Amino acid sequence: MLMAKDRKIPAPTPGIESQPFFDAAKESRFLIRKCRACGRAHWYPRAICPFCASADTAWVEASGKGTIYAYSVMRRVPEPFALAYVTLAEGPTMLTNIVDCDLDALRIGQAVEIVFKPAENGLPVPMFKPV
Amino acid sequence: MSIKGKAYIAGVFEHPTRKAPDKSIAQLHAEVADGALADAGLSRADVDGYFCAADAPGFGASSMVDYLNLKVRHVDSTELGGCSYIAHVAHAAQAIAAGKCNVALVTLAGRPRSEGHSGTMARPRDPNQPDQPWEHPYGVATVNGYGMCAMRHMYQYGTTSEQLAWVKVAASHHAQHNPNAMLRDVVTVEDVLNSPIISDPLHRLDCCVVSDGGGAVVVVRPEIAKSLERPRVKIIGAGEAIKHQNGGDIDLTYSAAVWSGPAAFAEAGVKPADIKYASIYDSFTITVIIQLEDLGFCEKGKGGRFVADGNLISGVGKLPFNTDGGGLCNNHPSNRGGMTKVIEAVRQLRGEAHPAVQVKNCDLALAHGTGLQLATRHGAATLILERE
Numbered sequence: 331m332l333m334a335k336d337r338k339i340p341a342p343t344p345g346i347e348s349q350p351f352f353d354a355a356k357e358s359r360f361l362i363r364k365c366r367a368c369g370r371a372h373w374y375p376r377a378i379c380p381f382c383a384s385a386d387t388a389w390v391e392a393s394g395k396g397t398i399y400a401y402s403v404m405r406r407v408p409e410p411f412a413l414a415y416v417t418l419a420e421g422p423t424m425l426t427n428i429v430d431c432d433l434d435a436l437r438i439g440q441a442v443e444i445v446f447k448p449a450e451n452g453l454p455v456p457m458f459k460p461v
Numbered sequence: 462m463s464i465k466g467k468a469y470i471a472g473v474f475e476h477p478t479r480k481a482p483d484k485s486i487a488q489l490h491a492e493v494a495d496g497a498l499a500d501a502g503l504s505r506a507d508v509d510g511y512f513c514a515a516d517a518p519g520f521g522a523s524s525m526v527d528y529l530n531l532k533v534r535h536v537d538s539t540e541l542g543g544c545s546y547i548a549h550v551a552h553a554a555q556a557i558a559a560g561k562c563n564v565a566l567v568t569l570a571g572r573p574r575s576e577g578h579s580g581t582m583a584r585p586r587d588p589n590q591p592d593q594p595w596e597h598p599y600g601v602a603t604v605n606g607y608g609m610c611a612m613r614h615m616y617q618y619g620t621t622s623e624q625l626a627w628v629k630v631a632a633s634h635h636a637q638h639n640p641n642a643m644l645r646d647v648v649t650v651e652d653v654l655n656s657p658i659i660s661d662p663l664h665r666l667d668c669c670v671v672s673d674g675g676g677a678v679v680v681v682r683p684e685i686a687k688s689l690e691r692p693r694v695k696i697i698g699a700g701e702a703i704k705h706q707n708g709g710d711i712d713l714t715y716s717a718a719v720w721s722g723p724a725a726f727a728e729a730g731v732k733p734a735d736i737k738y739a740s741i742y743d744s745f746t747i748t749v750i751i752q753l754e755d756l757g758f759c760e761k762g763k764g765g766r767f768v769a770d771g772n773l774i775s776g777v778g779k780l781p782f783n784t785d786g787g788g789l790c791n792n793h794p795s796n797r798g799g800m801t802k803v804i805e806a807v808r809q810l811r812g813e814a815h816p817a818v819q820v821k822n823c824d825l826a827l828a829h830g831t832g833l834q835l836a837t838r839h840g841a842a843t844l845i846l847e848r849e
């Protein structure tokens with residue numbers, strides 16, 4: 331049993347393409363980017379669709395539900411943590427951390443849900459915890 | 462235009478240092494440059510093409526050409542992380558084939574050991590990196606990204622920690638014969654499994670060393686190769702590719718070698734089964750298993766079984782690999798293993814590897830590498846070389 335502790339989260343630097351995500355995250359809304367031309371959601375969010383190159387993309391609110399695709403618990407650091415890829419219910423798989431959990435009990439395929447954790451600069455960072 | 466037979470590797474040099482606190486990075490570049498030129502029987506005045514990657518200090522190629530006081534008419538600073546130098550050899554062959562240069566010098570050097578860098582630390586990011594906000598907060602170091610790839614490979618294909626350990630065991634069998642290697646003790650599967658887990662499922666002994674040092678390669682046109690008094694190593698095929706996060710359609714079980722490998726084999730007109738010796742980038746044990754599958758040495762998912770029981774040990778197994786001890790035991794200059802992969806392949810083809818690990822009748826070799834982060838975005842470069 332190795333309970334994940336809150337660690338110092340390096341600050342994201344929002345830019346022109348990512349600021350709206352963090353504005354919504356401050357209101358606990360989890361946005362992903364979806365293309366209106368091809369209908370696919372993608373990650374990480376881009377102004378221009380990586381699948382069909384259409385500029386007709388928009389932010390949509392996602393369910394915040396997903397499953398663990400892969401993870402690795404970094405152990406040789408003062409505060410062990412789980413780096414992971416989570417596949418969202420909406421389709422895309424995103425890089426993230428699994429938090430608020432027993433790091434020794436994680437498994438691939440496990441159901442998780444969104445939780446925002448504050449980074450060093452106070453911005454909410456999308457992470458996941460077991461359901 | 463194919464590069465097959467259009468250029469030769471005439472000189473190689475691996476810096477013997479593993480810790481260089483009293484040398485600058487530029488100085489190390491100069492030492493390996495002069496070493497490789499001397500090996501070829503050439504001098505700085507012969508060089509008219511220069512190749513380097515992001516390890517070159519200052520303004521990269523411009524700073525190094527200035528420092529070395531070269532006069533060049535062709536420059537390439539393609540950056541694919543640790544495999545850049547394998548791609549540079551192919552690019553040098555292309556440039557020579559196109560008449561852009563006659564003698565191409567490729568250098569790599571760095572001192573992460575003296576500067577205290579290791580694979581458990583996240584590296585600083587450019588704020589304009591397009592996925593900075595989507596990567597930096599999550600603590601992607603090197604080892605935990607590769608750890609995720611290993612976790613998924615195990616989940617999907619049943620690969621085991623014991624199988625991963627065999628890669629290290631094979632490397633250690635080779636390193637015992639290399640007086641410059643950082644780790645010369647032969648280890649067992651049990652030793653690997655008993656070493657502490659750094660990031661699941663990778664143990665300390667699944668990880669490559671951190672070392673200072675460098676290396677260089679000299680690539681020349683055929684007429685020049687024939688005028689030199691060195692065994693001739695001909696470049697016959699190459700491939701390169703980049704794999705990435707694919708808009709969120711992630712599959713961590715394969716690498717960009719699925720594209721660079723077949724391209725190189727097609728150009729060379731040979732098959733994986735023809736290869737007598739393979740240099741395979743071994744940043745971590747899992748890297749080797751995934752790349753061997755992707756290059757076609759075994760079926761996808763069977764890499765664990767392929768490497769087990771000493772199959773990578775020279776004189777024992779079917780595919781001798783990294784006979785210098787590789788990144789796992791010998792060195793990993795600048796945290797970039799591509800250069801040493803080319804150098805050991807050239808040694809094998811020349812018959813200049815250590816006698817205890819020299820592959821008999823080694824006439825066809827492969828050097829392959831992955832660069833940057835296998836789990837997010839990485840480059841791959843494959844090179845096929847033939848002894849003439």
Ligand SMILES: [Zn+2]
Pocket residue numbers: 365366367368369370379380381382383384
């Ligand atoms: Zn689209």
